[in-house]
Amino acid sequence: MNAEQPIAVSTAGLSVTLGPRPVLAGIDFAMARGEVVGLLGPNGAGKSTLIRALAGQVAFDGSIAIEGRDQHDLTADARSRIVAHLPQGRMIAWPLAVETVVGLGRLPWRGFAGRGDADGARACREAMELADVTHLAGRPATALSGGEQARVLAARAIAQATPVLLADEPVAGLDPAHQMSLMLAFRRIAARGRAVLVSLHDLTLAARWCDRVVVLHDGRIAADGAPASVLTADLLERVFDILVRLDHDECGPILTPIGLSADRE
Amino acid sequence: MISRLNIILAASVLILAALSLLVGPAALGPGESLSAIFSSDGGTAALIMREIRLPRALLGVLIGASLGLSGAALQGFLRNPLAEPGIIGVSSSASLGAVLVFYSGLAGASLLALPAGALVGALAAMLALIGFSRGNTATLTLILAGVALSSLAGALTSLALNLSPNPFASYEIIFWLLGSLKDRSMEHVWIALPLMLAGWIMIAVSARALDALSFGEEAAASLGVDVGRARLLVVGGVALSVGAATAVAGAIGFVGLVVPHLVRPFTDRMPGGLLLPSALGGAALLTAADIAARLIRPAGELNVGVVTALIGAPFFLWLVAHSRREVQS
Numbered sequence: 001m002n003a004e005q006p007i008a009v010s011t012a013g014l015s016v017t018l019g020p021r022p023v024l025a026g027i028d029f030a031m032a033r034g035e036v037v038g039l040l041g042p043n044g045a046g047k048s049t050l051i052r053a054l055a056g057q058v059a060f061d062g063s064i065a066i067e068g069r070d071q072h073d074l075t076a077d078a079r080s081r082i083v084a085h086l087p088q089g090r091m092i093a094w095p096l097a098v099e100t101v102v103g104l105g106r107l108p109w110r111g112f113a114g115r116g117d118a119d120g121a122r123a124c125r126e127a128m129e130l131a132d133v134t135h136l137a138g139r140p141a142t143a144l145s146g147g148e149q150a151r152v153l154a155a156r157a158i159a160q161a162t163p164v165l166l167a168d169e170p171v172a173g174l175d176p177a178h179q180m181s182l183m184l185a186f187r188r189i190a191a192r193g194r195a196v197l198v199s200l201h202d203l204t205l206a207a208r209w210c211d212r213v214v215v216l217h218d219g220r221i222a223a224d225g226a227p228a229s230v231l232t233a234d235l236l237e238r239v240f241d242i243l244v245r246l247d248h249d250e251c252g253p254i255l256t257p258i259g260l261s262a263d264r265e
Numbered sequence: 266m267i268s269r270l271n272i273i274l275a276a277s278v279l280i281l282a283a284l285s286l287l288v289g290p291a292a293l294g295p296g297e298s299l300s301a302i303f304s305s306d307g308g309t310a311a312l313i314m315r316e317i318r319l320p321r322a323l324l325g326v327l328i329g330a331s332l333g334l335s336g337a338a339l340q341g342f343l344r345n346p347l348a349e350p351g352i353i354g355v356s357s358s359a360s361l362g363a364v365l366v367f368y369s370g371l372a373g374a375s376l377l378a379l380p381a382g383a384l385v386g387a388l389a390a391m392l393a394l395i396g397f398s399r400g401n402t403a404t405l406t407l408i409l410a411g412v413a414l415s416s417l418a419g420a421l422t423s424l425a426l427n428l429s430p431n432p433f434a435s436y437e438i439i440f441w442l443l444g445s446l447k448d449r450s451m452e453h454v455w456i457a458l459p460l461m462l463a464g465w466i467m468i469a470v471s472a473r474a475l476d477a478l479s480f481g482e483e484a485a486a487s488l489g490v491d492v493g494r495a496r497l498l499v500v501g502g503v504a505l506s507v508g509a510a511t512a513v514a515g516a517i518g519f520v521g522l523v524v525p526h527l528v529r530p531f532t533d534r535m536p537g538g539l540l541l542p543s544a545l546g547g548a549a550l551l552t553a554a555d556i557a558a559r560l561i562r563p564a565g566e567l568n569v570g571v572v573t574a575l576i577g578a579p580f581f582l583w584l585v586a587h588s589r590r591e592v593q594s
Contacts, residue, residue, distance in 0.1 A: 050349035055487055080489030093344035094534045107477055108489045153480070160488070 005032040005255070006068075008195035009054060013062035016049050023049045024219045027062070031197060033163060036183075036190045038210035038227070039199040042240050045216040047199040048088055052165045054197070056084035067163055079110035084160035086169040088199075090153055095140035098152050102128055105159035124159045130185035131155035132178065147174045154182055157191060165189065167198040171205065174243050183209035203255040207231055215239055228253050237261045270391050270531045274545035278326060281552040288559050291446040320451045325552040325569075327454070328446070328514050331461050331506035333547020334540055336521030338468045341475035341536025342499045343408060349522035350507040353407065353500065354414030355390050359511035360442055360495040361418040361425075362386020362475035367438050368425045379441075380512035387508025390414055392525065394500050403496060404482065431586050444570025446555050457509040464506030465544070472537030479536060517570045519577025520554075526584055 007030055014027040024046045031037050039047050052058045056071055056079050064071035067082050073080070083106070092101060103126065106120040128134045131151045136144065141152050154170050165187070171179040183205060187194045190211075200206045206213050207227040215223040215230060217239045223230040231253055236244045241261045246253040287295050288303070291313050301310035301318060332350060337350040350356055366372050366382030393414060405580040422442070429435040467501040474495035477485035482492050510517070527550075528542040551569070554576065 008570055013520070052483070055483075057483060076486065076491050077489045082485060083487065084488035085483065087481065087483040087487075089481055091344070091479075091484070093479045093481075094536065096479060096534050100533055100535065101479075104476060104479070104488070107473065153484075156480070156484075157487075 005034040005193070006118065007031070007065075008033045008035075009064070009066055009197070011054075011064045014050075014053060014064060015061040016046075016053055017061075018049070018058070018242060024053065024060075027219075027221060029214060029221065029224070031164075031195045033193050033195045034190055035211045036186050036196045036198065036209065038206035038213040038216060039216065040201075040203065040206055040213055041199075041216035041222075045239075046219040047216055048168050050216065051085065051168050051197065051199060054164075055079075055083055055166055057085070058096060061164040070159055075223055077108070080160070081164075082162050083166060084162040084163045086154060086165070086167040086170055088172075090146075092141045092149060092153070095142040097137070098133055098139055098141050098144070099124065099128070099137040101141050101152050102133070102155045102159050105156040105161075108160065111169055119161070123161045124155075126154040127159035130158055132181055147178060151172055151178060151182065154185070163194055165194060165196045167196065169199050169201065171200065171202070179205060180209070203231060203236070203257075204253070207253045207255060208251055231255060245249040267438075268532075268542075271545060274542055274549060278545055278552065281549055281556065282326055283324045283368035284558055285325055285552050286318050288317055289313070290558050290563065291366070298305045300388065303546065316450060317448075320332070320449050320454050321446050322552065323400070323454050323509070324389045324446050324449050324457070324514060325455060326548040326553045327461055328510040328517065329465065329520060329548040329551025330544040331510045331547070332517065332520040332551065333524040334465060334544040335469055335503040335507050336547070337525040337536070337539045337543035338471065338475065338499050339503060339521075341524050341539065342391050342471070342478060342495065343404065344478060345408075346526065347522070348520075350503055350517065351391075351516075351521070353394055353411035354418060355387050355394075355504045355507050356511045357415045357418035357422070357589075358390030358518050359383040359387040359508045360516050361422050362389075362455075363441060363512070363515070364422050364425045364438050366439065367434060368429060372437075376450070376452060377456065380453065382552055383512035384460070384508055387504050387511065390418070391500060391504035391508070394504075395497065398496060398500070403493070407496065407500070440568070441515050442570075443568035444573075445518035447512060447566060447568075448513055453513040457513045461506045464502040464504070464509070467498045467502030469540065471495045471502070474498075475536035475540075476538075498520050515568075515570060517551065517573055519573045519581070523577045523580050524550055530552070 008028040011027050014024060016024040041047050049058060053060045054064060058073060102124045106117050109117045129153045133151050133155050135225050136148060141149060150173055157165060169180055186198060187209060190196050206249050210227060212225060213230050214221060222239050223235055231245055233244055236242055242257045243259045243261055245256040274291040282494050287298050293310055297310060298314060301314040304311050335350040340346055362385045363379050363383040364379050371378045394407060394410055426435050426438060474490045477488040477490045486492055524546045525539055525543045528546045529539060532542060554572040555569045558569045558572045561567055
């Protein structure tokens with residue numbers, strides 16, 4: 001973690017139970033401004049639930065502090081100016097123009113009758129450039145491809161201009177170039193002092209573009225640290241049940257899954 | 266906020282309402298009709314205008330606006346272009362309330378018994394819906410509970426028809442269920458107006474939430490929208506305004522479904538921005554349909570609910586075919 005930057009998000013003993021099932025147990029997690037943190041873990045490990053808890057959308061035990069404020073003390077309105085959440089389920093219900101979709105990201109900053117958002121136009125323009133959707137501005141979002149819609153929704157969350165951005169599998173379904181350019185966009189907004197938590201399934205993408213990775217396994221944190229030190233063959237076999245070939249180049253580790261672990265076969 | 270679309274629609278509402286004042290079996294010239302509304306001589310013309318045509322024109326505008334607004338609000342809230350006020354069971358429950366008043370013979374006791382029965386039905390449906398739709402899966406529950414309530418109210422209405430004491434009572438019930446603005450008085454306007462206004466305000470307050478809900482409930486919540494509160498406002502607003510509409514005019518279908526689709530292409534398609542044009546469009550459409558109902562068959566006029574269904578159902582089919590083509594291309 002970057003010691004010079006203030007803590008944006010921290011949890012202590014965070015647990016979430018959905019129905020009879022404990023989904024998260026004893027999560028102690030912290031993230032500073034300026035960081036891009038990758039959230040890894042197999043399906044059902046609790047990645048989306050952790051993101052929802054940080055976004056204030058599920059009941060939890062333990063404590064969550066966002067920008068120094070207790071999650072329970074934040075109103076929905078106040079939270080929307082601190083935390084942006086890009087959910088995994090991508091929905092655009094009406095054939096809204098792309099620029100309208102991105103503009104809705106400014107909703108928390110708008111006063112009565114849409115007034116009082118002086119930064120709105122600039123924030124939207126920047127967000128659309130970062131997500132590479134500027135050329136789509138006038139198109140109806142529902143007529144775009146799945147990957148393009150994903151980028152439009154990412155631009156919507158970036159335009160919200162909150163200190164904390166939680167993105168749940170934002171690159172799923174994107175072509176390799178746009179996966180990398182969206183990760184680059186997250187790095188850029190982090191460099192401007194925002195904290196970005198992004199859940200991913202692509203291990204190499206996480207290793208190369210995240211400052212730090214947190215690996216969840218069965219609702220607990222299995223590892224937390226710099227990608228090169230965390231993503232070991234041993235951990236990947238234990239958590240993901242896969243055998244991985246590990247290479248290194250000057251940019252960091254390259255992980256190639258090559259088979260299932262012995263006890264899976 | 267005041268777009269050109271809204272100005273055009275508002276002007277159409279005014280023109281159609283004025284035309285509505287001019288249509289009727291009594292042979293009154295246009296000038297004579299309009300001046301009679303404001304005259305103080307208490308003559309036949311004034312009586313016809315104030316007691317018969319004015320309440321009819323006002324109710325056409327108010328009910329049409331309520332139906333259009335409710336349809337737009339429900340389509341936005343449920344993110345479903347097929348949603349309409351009937352889907353959450355409020356209009357069928359209001360109908361059931363009115364039918365029970367017919368059935369019990371209370372309808373003859375007072376002019377207000379029928380609307381009161383319908384309002385009780387609508388409020389009961391609203392409370393049931395709010396009771397059912399709590400927690401995480403509330404929106405899905407809302408639709409399912411609405412469909413169930415709607416079928417239950419329909420079944421009980423049929424039961425009342427089956428058990429009805431004499432054929433004349435059944436005839437009266439069926440006729441009322443078709444929806445009409447005929448022979449309504451200013452009392453009906455005063456019953457409906459406050460409830461409709463309250464419902465309109467509740468829906469208007471939820472406009473911002475409807476915009477955010479375009480991205481689903483999770484994303485809307487992260488934009489600062491209290492989805493539970495929006496649900497209460499929309500369900501309550503629709504129940505009050507459509508309940509009041511059904512109470513004074515019976516069940517008038519298709520206006521709430523069709524109008525948002527008619528005006529949507531002329532807007533930026535934001536659900537919140539669609540509310541005002543849908544209200545104005547609904548007022549214009551129902552007033553026009555009510556004029557048509559009187560002109561097509563002047564002797565024994567058509568029920569306006571029949572006219573709206575005759576316009577609405579083919580349009581709906583066209584819509585289904587059209588949207589399928591859009592998906593395919």
